[in-house]
Amino acid sequence: MKKDDQNVQPLRLDGQTLVDQLQILASVGSDPRGGRTRLAASKEEGEGRDLLVEWMKELDLEVKVDSVGNIFGLLHGEEGGAGGSPLVLGSHIDTVISAGPYDGCFGVLSALAVARAFRTAGRTPSRPLVVAAFTNEEGVRFQPDMLGSLCFAGGISPEEALAVTDSHGVSLEESLKEIGYNGPLTSGFFAPGEYLELHVEQGPILDREGLSIGVVEGVQGISWWRVAFRGKANHAGTTPTALRSDAGYGAARTIVFLRELALSSGTTLGTVGTLSLEPGAVNIIPSKAVFTADIRDPSEERLAEADDKLKAFAEELASAEGLEVTLERLARFSPVVFSQSLCALVEETARELGLSSRRMTSGAGHDAQMMARICPTAMIFVPSRGGISHSPDEHTDRADLLAGAEVLLRTAEKLLAKE
């Protein structure tokens, strides 16, 4: 043991305070459906921000807010410590409508628990530790989602981000001013050394496999399409099957194809969540069917292949069925690959703690995918019961929450150890 380590206290996770804070934050913006609704930069989310800032100040963190409302709680590193780049831990505290208690908040408050562990132990990290809460991750009120982290990572200018309006025409800038979170700093004012985000899985894999920790290697790529088949409206009773141009059949057959594609690929996911038929009468063959396709894959190559296959199938089907088809791209995000060395560190830490884990890909979008543009990044998942997410029924057992926070703490400890 080196001389200057003699007075070092061990870092301890204060699980009770973490769980208490989760519960307190979960009560802000509570709604009649048993959930909580804190849309980005709303009055309710402002109350959540105030609470977070208060808790940061209790730990003597230096609170900085940038112009798009991202909140950073800075725990200074050693004077002259090796490397000045801060380790950033965080997530978001805005929610969807009637959300569960953990999505986003768990990552922010666990990051705060890491800062608390340093303060309680009286330890100063070798370089700065930053607790981050990014603006408008959910994208329910303002689009695009992950707007705060996107801006911090330089993917959109602060001016553009602030000009975005909600469905009532209110801009993000006005909304942030209203709640007092239009900060003075330019988004991206510091360069992170690494970014780590702890999050509930929002999917069923860990829960189903009975595992504690997901080591998230990246985020799936996403491809959204609007597909429209156009055929001929005709009488259901008088038009022989062979003479039909049934747009609804075109849609149905394509939905079945997407399922076949997902099953044969093994990594591709395909979802049709919206569909409408025109004219929409029991006894009229649909002349028009419009539906969306949500395709995801962790591999850019396989995602592009799935896009091509969908297009080819729809066009071939249209030609065979006397239909016209158009495919309009609604969104396309390439897969994000996280830092392999950070993933290995998280995995090793979980193993040291005796926690079961597996490598996985995030199906949902996260601030981490934006931060991955500017620094080594990884995520840690804990189980979501039944995979339920964006619902008051979202649940993670206390033991799983604390195991995840412990992995975050120990991984951060290693990263912040003197070099």
Place this chain on the structure above:
Amino acid sequence: MKKDDQNVQPLRLDGQTLVDQLQILASVGSDPRGGRTRLAASKEEGEGRDLLVEWMKELDLEVKVDSVGNIFGLLHGEEGGAGGSPLVLGSHIDTVISAGPYDGCFGVLSALAVARAFRTAGRTPSRPLVVAAFTNEEGVRFQPDMLGSLCFAGGISPEEALAVTDSHGVSLEESLKEIGYNGPLTSGFFAPGEYLELHVEQGPILDREGLSIGVVEGVQGISWWRVAFRGKANHAGTTPTALRSDAGYGAARTIVFLRELALSSGTTLGTVGTLSLEPGAVNIIPSKAVFTADIRDPSEERLAEADDKLKAFAEELASAEGLEVTLERLARFSPVVFSQSLCALVEETARELGLSSRRMTSGAGHDAQMMARICPTAMIFVPSRGGISHSPDEHTDRADLLAGAEVLLRTAEKLLAKE
């Protein structure tokens, strides 16, 4: 030749007057979309009725209106002529929204042309000839459709029929009073000897096969279902394919099955005209899918078989996919079989006139299927260009119209010949 046949003039179809009257009636209720809208018992349909009654009176027909608004133009038979049961020829003059010129009107005005032929030739039939226009065949304003003929055939009481209301709460009785067609006679006040209805096919078969005349042997049976699959709403990006309970996939797979069922049967038709997904977001797996299935078959046995197969398929699929399914019956009509001897007479008449013909089943419902409950009945179809129906684009060539009217006239002539 018998003595009293010496002064008999031959019956001649006045094609020009028929075509002119079709055009005049088609201009009543004309709408901006290039069609005409004469919903049952509306002001516009009242104007059409006035025109028809005027034309009946020009031919010295005795006009009778029953309490549900059915109009009958009676051409008396010979005093003491053999058999008192009238031959009824007719159809309806109400329309769907933005209809074509021929649906219904063609049958009524051709029947009037038959009466005209008798008048012009100065001939009196051996028994009465009745030109009929039934109330609310289309069923757009009042449900059920074919209400006037249903009531005439005793399938619903006049009281019940008159109490039916439209979507604004206005009853058929009020509407008929408004236009002056609440007649004094009880529906079903006479017993028809036979019923013949000439109609445009509303389907593509005759047009596609280049034939002039359809000898209609019956009307398909109809089975309407509302099918609802219920699954679990889950995140499109985080839920592995094998763990999904995707109600939308259940619907799509069933629509594809209905197509397969139709193709393998050869006589069954299956149509899904309405479908809705919940919650209806691009990235959420549908928790609920509700759609209608319209199944038709000329054979009661095969229709029942198709019902059973749909039910069995949906239940098996639901079980395999972790879904719940309910099938709710919306309507069920057994197939109607017309008089074989009347069909043979129509077929023979077409052949004598040198017109190509085929036996067929009506896919759509017609007043004839109600009249078939109370007397020998048949229908005669003429081609619909492209099978287009219930649209301003509905079209039948003049030559085909006149060929159909000629078959109606000659068949009626035979039926009304002295016995």
